[in-house]
Amino acid sequence: MSTEMSMGGTVADGPRGTDPADGLLAALRAAVGPAHLLVDAGARAAYETDWTGRFAGTALAVVRPAGTDEVVAVLRACAAHATPVVPRGGGTGLVGGAVPLGGEVVLSLERLDHVGPVDVAGGSVVVGAGATLAAVDRSAADHGLAVGVDLASRDSATIGGMVATDAGGVRVIAHGPMRRQVLGLEAVLADGSVLRRIPGLAKDGTGYALPELLAGSEGTLAVVTAVHLRLVPRPVATTVLLLGCADVADALGRVAAARRAGTVLAAELVRDRGVRMVHQHAGVPLPLPEPLPPLLLLLELDGDPDRAGRADALAALVGDRPAAIAADVADARRLWAVRERHTEAVQRLGTPTKLDVTVPPAAMAEVLAEVDRIAPDAVVFGHIGDASLHVNLLDAPPGLDEQVLRLVAAHGGSIAAEHGIGVAKAHLVHLTRDDADVAAMRAVKRALDPTGLLNPGKVLPPDPPGS
Numbered sequence: 001m002s003t004e005m006s007m008g009g010t011v012a013d014g015p016r017g018t019d020p021a022d023g024l025l026a027a028l029r030a031a032v033g034p035a036h037l038l039v040d041a042g043a044r045a046a047y048e049t050d051w052t053g054r055f056a057g058t059a060l061a062v063v064r065p066a067g068t069d070e071v072v073a074v075l076r077a078c079a080a081h082a083t084p085v086v087p088r089g090g091g092t093g094l095v096g097g098a099v100p101l102g103g104e105v106v107l108s109l110e111r112l113d114h115v116g117p118v119d120v121a122g123g124s125v126v127v128g129a130g131a132t133l134a135a136v137d138r139s140a141a142d143h144g145l146a147v148g149v150d151l152a153s154r155d156s157a158t159i160g161g162m163v164a165t166d167a168g169g170v171r172v173i174a175h176g177p178m179r180r181q182v183l184g185l186e187a188v189l190a191d192g193s194v195l196r197r198i199p200g201l202a203k204d205g206t207g208y209a210l211p212e213l214l215a216g217s218e219g220t221l222a223v224v225t226a227v228h229l230r231l232v233p234r235p236v237a238t239t240v241l242l243l244g245c246a247d248v249a250d251a252l253g254r255v256a257a258a259r260r261a262g263t264v265l266a267a268e269l270v271r272d273r274g275v276r277m278v279h280q281h282a283g284v285p286l287p288l289p290e291p292l293p294p295l296l297l298l299l300e301l302d303g304d305p306d307r308a309g310r311a312d313a314l315a316a317l318v319g320d321r322p323a324a325i326a327a328d329v330a331d332a333r334r335l336w337a338v339r340e341r342h343t344e345a346v347q348r349l350g351t352p353t354k355l356d357v358t359v360p361p362a363a364m365a366e367v368l369a370e371v372d373r374i375a376p377d378a379v380v381f382g383h384i385g386d387a388s389l390h391v392n393l394l395d396a397p398p399g400l401d402e403q404v405l406r407l408v409a410a411h412g413g414s415i416a417a418e419h420g421i422g423v424a425k426a427h428l429v430h431l432t433r434d435d436a437d438v439a440a441m442r443a444v445k446r447a448l449d450p451t452g453l454l455n456p457g458k459v460l461p462p463d464p465p466g467s
């Protein structure tokens with residue numbers, strides 16, 4: 001049997017005269033039961049593409065195990081038949097990480113969706129990797145708690161996928177990204193051994209922080225099967241406002257002022273043309289009268305608008321800028337829709353190339369101006385609270401994405417703020433990671449997955465010729 005996985009999904013060692021895939025399919029059927037092995041093209045299709053439709057491939061089969069033991073059995077069967085595995089959560093990733101490249105087995109975690117009892121005193125919960133963010137957050141809400149990360153894809157994105165991508169979202173300014181919410185996790189390594197770090201502890205310095213290593217590994221180092229999540233206090237009431245800003249410096253200044261005045265739960269940036277796009281293509285009312293200011297800053301602050309002293313604080317924050325302040329929950333939802341429905345509205349215009357970048361705050365104005373110059377039709381919005389921007393390119397000529405990412409790298413930014421690298425940017429990792437860094441990542445990959453069973457072609461740049 002070959003020791004390296006075949007990207008074409010060749011199945012080794014089949015008996016003479018039979019399809020070599022038959023042995024693997026039989027083993028997978030035994031592992032998960034016939035109802036949860038999908039081999040027909042129609043049944044596989046939903047697992048072979050991503051949310052944007054930009055990435056698609058063909059899998060040998062899709063398996064839907066029901067628990068950790070079945071995940072172990074699937075990985076052992078695939079290893080024995082030298083067939084690579086693509087772990088998959090909700091399929092909302094935006095960089096093609098959960099999409100097969102050709103012939104792999106897609107391992108869907110969707111049936112590992114249990115949500116354990118909330119530990120109210122400790123502020124945590126243990127959940128299956130396939131539980132959606134919305135389901136876990138609903139359970140936490142019953143106890144006045146919340147998941148510290150929130151995304152517009154909350155109804156489909158899974159906790160396992162969010163850990164695997166180290167998801168960010170709109171609450172990073174308050175609680176940090178997904179890896180900060182992980183107290184512990186359970187994961188199956190490529191050789192079928194199970195890493196058990198549940199329950200996790202708030203402090204545990206016993207050796208390497210393996211759960212942290214797996215956060216952001218995009219299914220290339222292990223299959224996450226369960227997560228012990230830290231929960232955060234759920235705000236009893238919040239104040240949501242949308243503020244017109246003259247330029248980036250003005251917007252950054254308002255974020256800093258809001259942080260000095262209290263807890264900022266979200267700070268999001270949209271632009272006038274993006275707001276018009278959301279109005280036109282997603283039916284969201286314009287939040288301010290025309291002419292819209294060039295930049296609009298959405299702030300969500302802890303505490304309701306009627307709390308003592310808030311009116312004065314808000315007046316100071318707003319100054320003479322145009323602003324809409326939500327009077328009630330429905331109003332707040334309307335203002336949030338202006339930001340959250342950008343992704344959906346962009347999608348209606350075509351299949352976008354979605355870039356998520358972090359830009360040092362001091363360079364943000366210059367980067368934005370240069371993006372406008374090289375990609376005048378780009379739709380840019382994002383999480384200004386943590387200096388990350390989404391650059392959506394529509395009908396982009398070949399190479400434009402790389403041009404934007406080179407620009408970001410040249411200004412000391414990151415080419416992968418929160419969506420991960422996936423297949424989309426694996427060839428561009430060198431833009432912000434030097435040779436020593438890439439060599440260390442390859443060494444980690446080799447140590448945990450020596451045969452390249454897990455998600456080949458994702459995250460790491462292709463091997464240099466002759467290696």
Ligand SMILES: Cc1cc2nc3c(=O)[nH]c(=O)nc-3n(C[C@H](O)[C@H](O)[C@H](O)COP(=O)(O)OP(=O)(O)OC[C@H]3O[C@@H](n4cnc5c(N)ncnc54)[C@H](O)[C@@H]3O)c2cc1C
Binds near residue numbers: 097157
């Ligand atoms: C409308 C919309 C808004 C979004 N907003 C944001 C945002 O604000 N911030 C943000 O960070 N992202 C955002 N995303 C992207 C996406 O929702 C996140 O990347 C999310 O974390 C993916 O979760 P998933 O379960 O869908 O994972 P998938 O898309 O299924 O997989 C993503 C990656 O994780 C791996 N993976 C999945 N599950 C596991 C597992 N159990 N073990 C090991 N590897 C696994 C896959 O192999 C793949 O590489 C948005 C997406 C959409 C569609």
